[in-house]
Amino acid sequence: MYNTRVRGVLIKGNKSFADVSRDIIKPMDDKTPMWWWVTAFLATGALFWGVWGFYNTISTGIGEWGLNNNVAWGWAIINFVWWIGIGHAGTAFSIFLLILRQKWRTSINRAAEAMTIFAVMAAGLFPLIHMGRIWDGFFIFPYWNTRGPLWDNFNSPLFWDVVAISTYLMASFVFWYMGMIPDFATIRERTTSKMKKKIYGILSFGWIGNARGWLRFETAALLLGGMAAPLVVSVHSIVSMDFSVSVVPGWHTTIFPPYFVIGAIFSGFGMVLTLMIILRKLYKFKDYVTDGHLDAIARILTFISLIMGTAYLTELFMAWYSGNEYELFTFMKNRVTGEYTFAYWTMLTCNAFIPQLFWFKKIRKNITIVFIISIFINIGMWFERYVIVVTSLSKDFLPATWATYEPTITEIAIFVGTLGLFLLGVLMFFRFVPTVAISEVKSVLKETTTLKSFTDE
Amino acid sequence: MNNRNIIGIYDDQDVLLNALDELQENGVKIKDVYSPIPLHGVFERLHLKTRLPYATFIYGAIGVVSVFLFLYWTSVVSYPLKFGGKPLNTLSFIIIMFVLTIFVGTLFTFLTYFIREKMFPGKQVELPIPETTNDKFAVLIEKEVTMTEDDLKKVNSLLQKTGAVEIKETE
Numbered sequence: 267m268y269n270t271r272v273r274g275v276l277i278k279g280n281k282s283f284a285d286v287s288r289d290i291i292k293p294m295d296d297k298t299p300m301w302w303w304v305t306a307f308l309a310t311g312a313l314f315w316g317v318w319g320f321y322n323t324i325s326t327g328i329g330e331w332g333l334n335n336n337v338a339w340g341w342a343i344i345n346f347v348w349w350i351g352i353g354h355a356g357t358a359f360s361i362f363l364l365i366l367r368q369k370w371r372t373s374i375n376r377a378a379e380a381m382t383i384f385a386v387m388a389a390g391l392f393p394l395i396h397m398g399r400i401w402d403g404f405f406i407f408p409y410w411n412t413r414g415p416l417w418d419n420f421n422s423p424l425f426w427d428v429v430a431i432s433t434y435l436m437a438s439f440v441f442w443y444m445g446m447i448p449d450f451a452t453i454r455e456r457t458t459s460k461m462k463k464k465i466y467g468i469l470s471f472g473w474i475g476n477a478r479g480w481l482r483f484e485t486a487a488l489l490l491g492g493m494a495a496p497l498v499v500s501v502h503s504i505v506s507m508d509f510s511v512s513v514v515p516g517w518h519t520t521i522f523p524p525y526f527v528i529g530a531i532f533s534g535f536g537m538v539l540t541l542m543i544i545l546r547k548l549y550k551f552k553d554y555v556t557d558g559h560l561d562a563i564a565r566i567l568t569f570i571s572l573i574m575g576t577a578y579l580t581e582l583f584m585a586w587y588s589g590n591e592y593e594l595f596t597f598m599k600n601r602v603t604g605e606y607t608f609a610y611w612t613m614l615t616c617n618a619f620i621p622q623l624f625w626f627k628k629i630r631k632n633i634t635i636v637f638i639i640s641i642f643i644n645i646g647m648w649f650e651r652y653v654i655v656v657t658s659l660s661k662d663f664l665p666a667t668w669a670t671y672e673p674t675i676t677e678i679a680i681f682v683g684t685l686g687l688f689l690l691g692v693l694m695f696f697r698f699v700p701t702v703a704i705s706e707v708k709s710v711l712k713e714t715t716t717l718k719s720f721t722d723e
Numbered sequence: 724m725n726n727r728n729i730i731g732i733y734d735d736q737d738v739l740l741n742a743l744d745e746l747q748e749n750g751v752k753i754k755d756v757y758s759p760i761p762l763h764g765v766f767e768r769l770h771l772k773t774r775l776p777y778a779t780f781i782y783g784a785i786g787v788v789s790v791f792l793f794l795y796w797t798s799v800v801s802y803p804l805k806f807g808g809k810p811l812n813t814l815s816f817i818i819i820m821f822v823l824t825i826f827v828g829t830l831f832t833f834l835t836y837f838i839r840e841k842m843f844p845g846k847q848v849e850l851p852i853p854e855t856t857n858d859k860f861a862v863l864i865e866k867e868v869t870m871t872e873d874d875l876k877k878v879n880s881l882l883q884k885t886g887a888v889e890i891k892e893t894e
Contacts, residue, residue, distance in 0.1 A: 283858030472846025
């Protein structure tokens with residue numbers, strides 16, 4: 267039984283089912299607001315800059331980037347891992363909180379899943395462009411060819427990555443779309459516009475919501491969710507193996523898979539917090555995404571932040587305890603102190619120290635500060651990937667080959683471009699799709715709102 | 724199947740579930756229930772079951788076996804190529820097998836759902852009452868040819884008694 271004493275009332279304002287449909291669909295029926303156009307304009311601009319970066323890279327070559335023989339992975343891989351991490355929010359929300367029977371997820375999971383899809387799409391661009399010859403991208407698929415046939419190396423983490431990420435994108439999309447079908451049907455039956463009736467009629471696949479339909483729907487959603495749950499763990503474990511199966515100091519550790527998975531969920535929840543605060547402000551969804559919801563996310567972040575801190579300490583400890591001088595050098599002379607001190611301490615401060623402020627109720631209740639901290643988490647997680655990728659590569663075993671790395675304008679353009687892509691995707695989502703899962707909110711509505719008087723006894 | 728139904732419309736999920744009990748106790752056969760949310764009480768009362776999990780299991784089993792066979796065939800039979808002295812048939816195949824099994828399971832479960840529900844993009848549907856996607860719950864009782872006037876009256880009064888906010892009949 268849902269215990270209101272722990273989490274408070276989930277949906278405020280004593281809503282009826284009709285109120286829920288009306289409130290959530292209202293922003294889609296309203297005239298497109300000014301902020302939407304302005305943000306969409308900026309996002310499109312960013313996207314175009316990114317397209318320029320793409321064009322520059324493809325027409326001239328990878329030499330347009332600041333990479334060199336030693337630091338062969340730069341911003342592209344950093345941003346790839348960063349986006350994939352953010353893309354873990356959706357499934358983490360939908361699946362882990364489903365398994366833990368956390369009913370407060372219903373107001374947020376739709377937005378978190380949408381974010382996942384756009385983030386993974388943005389992430390997928392980086393390995394593609396990193397190949398240089400993007401038109402040969404299909405080489406990665408094991409197809410029948412005239413070179414033997416010569417197959418892929420199925421023991422390469424880079425191949426695992428392709429498999430894992432395309433599976434993750436497909437599974438997240440399928441899960442997301444499945445959940446939206448009843449909501450599309452709600453719009454189809456409510457709307458007075460002929461155009462909308464037609465479009466959402468197509469999107470709703472002819473959903474009628476009878477007993478058997480709901481039973482199969484619930485079963486299918488549970489099955490899809492159950493299968494996506496191990497993906498949350500496996501995708502970032504596989505990404506971490508891109509690093510950890512190499513012998514580069516600072517990468518070659520067994521802590522990497524869990525450390526990356528936790529980091530991914532951390533950055534995913536951070537981004538969810540950022541977006542939900544914006545969403546509830548713009549759409550006046552404070553009754554659905556209550557202060558209690560934000561409080562819950564903040565508490566989770568505090569806990570994950572502690573794990574992050576532990577992971578950082580473990581890395582330092584193992585560098586010393588292993589007795590390996592290269593490991594020790596990378597951590598102590600190239601991260602904690604040395605050339606990359608700023609990046610390392612920014613990472614540590616943003617990920618391990620600042621979120622600890624959430625221990626104080628006063629801070630958790632102040633949404634402006636919560637918002638700022640969530641931004642710090644996003645930045646901190648970017649720096650974590652920067653520290654991992656660049657510091658280890660720039661100074662490895664041979665001092666003669668040491669090199670520094672700085673991004674060029676092309677690399678920055680591509681990153682900004684993916685930010686634009688993500689933002690544009692989120693804006694489309696805000697405008698044309700119900701941002702809160704209507705039928706899921708309805709199914710927790712009575713239990714968590716009307717029954718309050720019973721559970722409060 | 725004919726389309727002559729008596730439709731009892733309710734506006735609360737618990738009232739609906741009680742009504743289903745009452746109707747069934749009085750021997751009324753319930754054809755279908757339309758609701759805006761999934762209700763486990765309804766599934767139980769109508770004795771509905773789904774075999775979807777078995778289908779998913781079969782897809783997964785086919786997926787894991789066929790992925791392994793493909794990996795084994797490419798790496799051991801078709802073009803055996805040593806990488807760093809590692810065995811051709813390696814344990815690390817598990818990673819691709821694991822992920823692609825989920826791929827196969829997810830995709831085919833999704834497709835099976837739509838095939839079983841006969842749903843596709845652009846399908847035209849007529850709901851008994853459109854409000855069941857918003858805030859109403861509808862109980863459909865088929866008007867069978869064997870039903871007498873008295874039977875119909877009985878159904879009507881039962882619906883009324885159990886708290887239906889509206890009763891409609893379709894011919």
